[in-house]
Amino acid sequence: METKRKETRKSLRIKVISMGNAEVGKSCVIKRYCEKRFVPKYLATIGIDYGVTKVQIRDREIKVNIFDMAGHSFFYEVRNEFYKDTQGVILVYDVGQKESFNALDLWLAEMKQELGPHGNMENIVFVVCANKIDCGKLRCVVESEGRLWAESRGFLYFETSAQTGEGINEMFQTFYSAIVDLCDNGGKRPITSASNSFTKEQVDTIRRIRNSKDSWDMLGVKPGTTRDEVNKAYRKLAVLLHPDKCMAPGSEDAFKAVVNARTALLKNIK
Numbered sequence: 001m002e003t004k005r006k007e008t009r010k011s012l013r014i015k016v017i018s019m020g021n022a023e024v025g026k027s028c029v030i031k032r033y034c035e036k037r038f039v040p041k042y043l044a045t046i047g048i049d050y051g052v053t054k055v056q057i058r059d060r061e062i063k064v065n066i067f068d069m070a071g072h073s074f075f076y077e078v079r080n081e082f083y084k085d086t087q088g089v090i091l092v093y094d095v096g097q098k099e100s101f102n103a104l105d106l107w108l109a110e111m112k113q114e115l116g117p118h119g120n121m122e123n124i125v126f127v128v129c130a131n132k133i134d135c136g137k138l139r140c141v142v143e144s145e146g147r148l149w150a151e152s153r154g155f156l157y158f159e160t161s162a163q164t165g166e167g168i169n170e171m172f173q174t175f176y177s178a179i180v181d182l183c184d185n186g187g188k189r190p191i192t193s194a195s196n197s198f199t200k201e202q203v204d205t206i207r208r209i210r211n212s213k214d215s216w217d218m219l220g221v222k223p224g225t226t227r228d229e230v231n232k233a234y235r236k237l238a239v240l241l242h243p244d245k246c247m248a249p250g251s252e253d254a255f256k257a258v259v260n261a262r263t264a265l266l267k268n269i270k
């Protein structure tokens with residue numbers, strides 16, 4: 001009797017769903033993990049694919065119900081009812097397709113809308129897969145950009161390739177572990193150390209620097225301003241973003257860009 005009760009406590013049943021634009025590789029990422037194989041030919045998911053797998057996480061056996069969603073917008077009507085009662089979401093984009101990265105916000109919005117005003121996205125584990133990292137030169141979304149998007153929201157982030165298998169096992173293991181932690185924590189997402197170790201100001205500043213149109217814009221000063229003003233603006237950013245102090249993804253690149261912007265501006269100011 002005692003043993004039986006113990007086992008019931010240990011086994012766990014969870015629901016996870018996949019999200020992301022059509023053709024980014026959602027089905028292939030799942031297939032690579034569950035069936036250890038890759039199919040190069042594109043077979044669009046029609047509506048939803050459903051599967052069950054058992055995985056062992058630490059001392060737990062967990063039964064995972066996977067709902068692999070179709071990315072095409074015309075399947076919206078089929079997808080929308082599957083968002084509820086989910087513990088984990090695999091959000092996938094293709095690193096060679098900027099649009100699929102930009103669409104992540106829209107996927108979150110669709111889910112939020114379907115869950116309605118009483119739905120709670122805080123207590124779901126999200127993992128972002130930057131997929132197709134085998135694509136080499138075609139890559140246009142860099143790691144720090146994806147990582148920043150994910151980690152600033154408290155999401156996990158992994159670089160994956162369903163083709164080569166890189167990152168896949170690690171991603172699923174970490175994802176399932178986080179879901180087990182969530183269930184043990186009374187269904188609340190535990191605070192991750194990553195999302196705790198940098199501030200919103202740092203994240204916003206890195207994003208602003210990445211999108212700035214020139215060196216003036218990057219330092220946040222008006223064209224034609226004085227050396228003093230440039231140095232002042234530079235020092236403020238340097239303190240905020242110095243890689244020794246700032247753990248946010250992309251801070252090192254942003255810091256370097258700021259150093260270069262200052263050098264370039266000072267060269268031209270008498």
Ligand code: GTP
Nearest residue numbers: 022023024025026027028040042045071161162163
């Ligand atoms: P929908 O079901 O339509 O939403 O698409 P999906 O996101 O499930 O994409 P799917 O897994 O069917 O993969 C789309 C195409 O990308 C297929 O031709 C795959 O072979 C290819 N693909 C998937 N993952 C990878 C990868 O990591 N690298 C490369 N090179 N190709 C991949």
Ligand code: MG
Nearest residue numbers: 026027044045
């Ligand atoms: Mg699919």
